[in-house]
Amino acid sequence: GAVVSQHPSRVICKSGTSVKIECRSLDFQATTMFWYRQFPKKSLMLMATSNEGSKATYEQGVEKDKFLINHASLTLSTLTVTSAHPEDSSFYICSGWTSGSRHEQFFGPGTRLTVL
């Protein structure tokens, strides 16, 4: 399967700072990238869908001004958690999709964010 990387794998930051998480498709061009959030012992919750070159579509209840998503190229999407607070601590996972993947999303390994 295709490979998706995320950087950093884990990050610790102080409350009030912003954190950027990168998601890269290494061997394919992802026309669509998805961002998920996973709480401990919980399912993955879709946060937003981003298509290359256009604004992200956020799921209900997700603050678009807090979670800024940029999908500037077919191989890179970024999620910026602005003014992070302890309740934003979570595991963030991205996935990439392309029309040639026959409906399969390829997932990154995730980023563990801890806000102190």
Next chain:
Amino acid sequence: AQSVTQPDIHITVSEGASLELRCNYSYGATPYLFWYVQSPGQGLQLLLKYFSGDTLVQGIKGFEAEFKRSQSSFNLRKPSVHWSDAAEYFCAVGAAGTASKLTFGTGTRLQVTL
């Protein structure tokens, strides 16, 4: 709205024993169904998927799943579990014909005893 239920939060089986993980879905049309496995520190890996056709789907690592429309189920099975199968398993449903926003179940943690 689509939804997925995985009734078993945690399952423990002995190595070599058979395994069945349950998944029930709710979706108004023909669903796209997936099973993923998540190991610590690793991303979600697709085990198998069902779109149409044969309702018994074969996947990687010796896993299979059967789509039963009448029961709205897509249970995952493996005839003989290996210790390396210990992980978190997620069932997911996606909307047919789209880039598939996926809705995940809450997951089942599989523990394998030697």
